[in-house]
Amino acid sequence: MQPEDLARFRARLLALKAALETEGPIKLDPNRTDDIGKRDDDHQPLNEMLQSIASSRNRNRTAELRRVKAALERIERDPEDYGLCLECEEPVHLRRLELMPAVELCVKCQSAQEESASGGRRKHLTDYS
Numbered sequence: 001m002q003p004e005d006l007a008r009f010r011a012r013l014l015a016l017k018a019a020l021e022t023e024g025p026i027k028l029d030p031n032r033t034d035d036i037g038k039r040d041d042d043h044q045p046l047n048e049m050l051q052s053i054a055s056s057r058n059r060n061r062t063a064e065l066r067r068v069k070a071a072l073e074r075i076e077r078d079p080e081d082y083g084l085c086l087e088c089e090e091p092v093h094l095r096r097l098e099l100m101p102a103v104e105l106c107v108k109c110q111s112a113q114e115e116s117a118s119g120g121r122r123k124h125l126t127d128y129s
């Protein structure tokens, strides 16, 4: 990876880390239903759905912060390692890193991992953005 790319990703990771650390858990606003894109007269199931979305976002945030810190550590320790898939050690596509600078796996390895983790149920990568 070019030093200027590395510097750019490092800056983005630092900004991400700061944002993840200062925002804290996502607070659920019960009046905000536009996330779903659909209004329902029966609000109870909708609120439960929002609760579960918020709690899964909080879990993702914790996992994301862990990945951001790990990526920054890799850059400090061994810059050559940054941008390589942790699984197959092939370079992760730059465009993928642009979208998710803390990503640890290439598309192929991540799909394989998600498929086995979810028992074959395939999740789209954009679920995590």
Ligand SMILES: [Zn+2]
Binding pocket: 085, 086, 087, 088, 089, 090, 105, 106, 107, 108, 109, 110
């Ligand atoms: Zn891989």
